[in-house]
Amino acid sequence: MAVDYSLYLITDRHLVGTKDFFDSIAKALEGGVTLLQVREKDISSKEFYDISLKLKKIAHAYNVPLIINDRLDIALAVDADGLHIGQSDLPIDVVRKILGESKILGYSVSTIQEALYGQRMAADYLGAGAVFSTDSKADAGEAIGLEGLKKIVAAVSIPVVGIGGISISNINKVKSTGADGISLISAILSQEDTCKAAKELISLWKK
Amino acid sequence: MAVDYSLYLITDRHLVGTKDFFDSIAKALEGGVTLLQVREKDISSKEFYDISLKLKKIAHAYNVPLIINDRLDIALAVDADGLHIGQSDLPIDVVRKILGESKILGYSVSTIQEALYGQRMAADYLGAGAVFSTDSKADAGEAIGLEGLKKIVAAVSIPVVGIGGISISNINKVKSTGADGISLISAILSQEDTCKAAKELISLWKK
Ligand code: NI
Numbered sequence: 477m478a479v480d481y482s483l484y485l486i487t488d489r490h491l492v493g494t495k496d497f498f499d500s501i502a503k504a505l506e507g508g509v510t511l512l513q514v515r516e517k518d519i520s521s522k523e524f525y526d527i528s529l530k531l532k533k534i535a536h537a538y539n540v541p542l543i544i545n546d547r548l549d550i551a552l553a554v555d556a557d558g559l560h561i562g563q564s565d566l567p568i569d570v571v572r573k574i575l576g577e578s579k580i581l582g583y584s585v586s587t588i589q590e591a592l593y594g595q596r597m598a599a600d601y602l603g604a605g606a607v608f609s610t611d612s613k614a615d616a617g618e619a620i621g622l623e624g625l626k627k628i629v630a631a632v633s634i635p636v637v638g639i640g641g642i643s644i645s646n647i648n649k650v651k652s653t654g655a656d657g658i659s660l661i662s663a664i665l666s667q668e669d670t671c672k673a674a675k676e677l678i679s680l681w682k683k
Numbered sequence: 684m685a686v687d688y689s690l691y692l693i694t695d696r697h698l699v700g701t702k703d704f705f706d707s708i709a710k711a712l713e714g715g716v717t718l719l720q721v722r723e724k725d726i727s728s729k730e731f732y733d734i735s736l737k738l739k740k741i742a743h744a745y746n747v748p749l750i751i752n753d754r755l756d757i758a759l760a761v762d763a764d765g766l767h768i769g770q771s772d773l774p775i776d777v778v779r780k781i782l783g784e785s786k787i788l789g790y791s792v793s794t795i796q797e798a799l800y801g802q803r804m805a806a807d808y809l810g811a812g813a814v815f816s817t818d819s820k821a822d823a824g825e826a827i828g829l830e831g832l833k834k835i836v837a838a839v840s841i842p843v844v845g846i847g848g849i850s851i852s853n854i855n856k857v858k859s860t861g862a863d864g865i866s867l868i869s870a871i872l873s874q875e876d877t878c879k880a881a882k883e884l885i886s887l888w889k890k
Contacts, residue, residue, distance in 0.1 A: 520771035521753055546728055549756035553777045564727035570760045 479541060479580060480510040481601060481635050481657030483678045486545070487514050487531070491665040498530060500670045505538040507674025509664070510657070513560055513582075515545035528554045543582060548574060558582065560603065563590065568597040584639075586620050591628045591636075603659055604628045606640025607650060626653040647680045657681075686748060686787060687717035688808060688842050688864030690885045693752070694721050694738070698872040705737060707877045712745040714881025716871070717864070720767055720789075722752035735761045750789060755781060765789065767810065770797065775804040791846075793827050798835045798843075810866055811835045813847025814857060833860040854887045864888075 485504055492500045505512065512535045514528050528542070528550055535542040541557035544550045548571055551559040558580025561571055568583055575581060583594035584603045594602050609619040619640065620628075629636045638650045639659035650658055658681060667673035692711055699707045712719065719742045721735050735749070735757055742749045748764035751757045755778055758766040765787025768778055775790055782788060790801035791810045801809050816826040826847065827835075836843045845857045846866035857865055865888060874880035 521768075521773050522771045525773050525777075547756060548760070549754060549773060549781070552781050553755070553773050561728075564729045566728050566732050566756065566760050570732075574756070574759050 479600070479635075481637050482510045482681055483508055483674060484511040484513065484637050484639075484657050484659040485509040485664055485674070486639075486659055486661045487512070487516060488661050488665060489516055489519075489527070491662055493666070495668075495670075498534060500665060501531060502534050502538075503669070503671035504664050504674045505535065505540055507671035508678035509538075509674050510540060510678070511543065512540050513543040513545055513659075514550075514556075515560075515661075521547075521550070524550050525553055528556065532556060541580060543580060551575065551579070558600070560584070562603075568594065568599065572598050582637075585628065586618075586624070588627055588631045591632050595632045595634050599634060601635040601637060601656070602628065602632065603637050603639045604655070605638060605659075607638045608641025608646065610641040622649055622653055625650070625655060629654045644676060644680065647677065651681060686807070686842075688844050689717045689888055690715055690881060691718040691720065691844050691864050691866040692716040692871055692881070693846075693866055693868045694719070694723060695868050695872060696723055696726075696734070698869055700873070702875075702877075705741060707872060708738060709741050709745075710876070710878035711871050711881045712742065712747055714878035715885035716745075716881050717747060717885070718750065719747050720750040720752055720866075721757075721763075722767075722868075728754075728757070731757050732760055735763065739763060748787060750787060758782065758786070765807070767791070769810075775801065775806065779805050789844075792835065793825075793831070795834055795838045798839050802839045802841050806841060808842040808844060808863070809835065809839065810844050810846050811862070812845060812866075814845045815848025815853065817848040829856055829860055832857070832862060836861045851883060851887065854884065858888060 489497050532542045543558040543560050544556045545560050546565045560582035562584035580600045582601050583599035585591045606619045625638050635656035637657040637659045638655045642658045643663040664673045696704050739749045750765040750767050751763045752767050753772045767789035769791035787807045789808050790806035792798045813826045832845050842863035844864040844866045845862045849865045850870040871880045
C-alpha cells in the first residue's frame with residue numbers, strides 16, 4: 477500500500493457532533509483523504525480496539541492506510557498499517573523493534589533536533605507542528621509557524637506532514653514550505669459535510 | 684521465575700501520599716509482597732514505560748515477577764513477566780497471541796462464566812472480585828462476596844486471586860474460600876509503613 481501523505485485525517489470522536497462518527501470518516505475518505513490516523517483519548521483499550529478494527533475496514537475500502545496513534549498494542553492487535561508516536565509516547569527505538577520494519581512509523585516533532593532524531597531512528601515520516609496555534613490537544617505546545625515547518629522540511633529527507641491549525645484559509649502557505657502533506661482534525665470532522673470539506677482541501681493542496 | 688500469588692500488590696501512584704512511590708513499593712516487597720502489578724491510569728505512555736522499567740528492576744531485586752495492567756505494549760516494551768487484563772481491555776485471545784506463551788497472563792473476572800472463559804483462553808490466573816465493595820476504581824462493579832469468590836475458585840483449575848476490599852480484618856475469611864492469594868492496593872500503599880503492612884498480611888495469610 478503506497479503512502480500518500482497529502483491529506484492526512486486524524487480522528488476525534490468528540491468532534492463529529494451529532495453526525496455519525498464512522499459515517500463522517502467514510503465520507504471524508506470518499507472526499508479524498510489519503511491517510512487515516514485513529515487518535516482517541518480517554519477510552520478503554522477494548523473500545524479503542526473495536527473502533528480501530530472498524531476504521532481499518534472503512535479505510536481499506538478506500539485503499540487508504542490506517543495508522544494508530546500512540547498505542548503500539550492496538551496497532552499490533554488490529555494489524556494496522558502503521559503507528560504514530562509523539563514525544564510523550566514509548567521511545568521510538570523500542571517501538572520500531574516491536575512494530576517491525578514493514579509498518580509505517582510516524583513521529584511528532586516540533587524542532588529540527590527532534591526531526592533529525594526521528595529520521596535517525598527510522599521514522600517513515602514526521603508530523604511537524606503545531607504550524608499554527610490551536611486549542612486542539614492534538615498539537616499542544618507553542619506554534620512553530622510556517623518558518624519552523626520550512627526548516628524541518630529542509631533538514632530531513634523523509635516526508636514531513638504539517639499539523640496544527642491548518643485549514644482552507646492557510647493551505648497555500650503550508651504548501652509553499654515544501655511539506656509533503658497536511659494533517660487535519662477539525663477542518664474536516666467539525667464540518668457539516670466531511671466529504672465536501674475533504675474534496676476542497678485536497679483540490680487546493682493538489683492545485 | 685516461579686509465581687507465588689499469596690500477596691499480590693497493585694500499584695497506584697496516587698495512594699502513597701507524601702511517601703516516595705518507589706520507596707513505598709520497595710519496602711512492601713521487603714515486607715513480603717510476592718507479586719507486583721503496575722496499574723497506573725491517566726498517564727502518558729512514556730511515563731508508564733519509565734515507571735515500569737524502574738519497578739521491574741526493584742521487583743526483580745526481590746525475586747518478584749512484574750505484571751503490567753492493561754497495556755500490552757508496555758509489557759512488551761519493558762519485557763515484563765506478564766500482563767493483567769480485564770473485561771474492558773484488549774480481547775484475551777488477541778493478547779495471548781501477541782504476548783506469547785511464556786509470559787504470565789492474568790484476567791479479571793466477576794462471574795463463573797467469565798472465569799471459565801478466561802481459563803479456556805489460557806489465562807495463567809484469575810483476579811476475582813470485587814470480593815468486598817470498595818470505592819477503588821480497580822475493582823468496580825457490585826461485590827461478588829466471599830460466596831462468589833468461593834464459587835469461582837471451585838469452578839476453575841487455575842490460580843484465583845481475590846481482589847477488592849481485602850484487609851487485615853477479613854483476610855481469614857478470604858483464605859477460607861480456597862483462593863490462592865489476595866490482591867491489594869490501599870491496604871498496603873496507604874499505610875504509613877508499607878513494609879510492616881505487607882509483613883502482617885503475609886504472615887496472616889500463611890498462618
Ligand atoms: Ni476528544
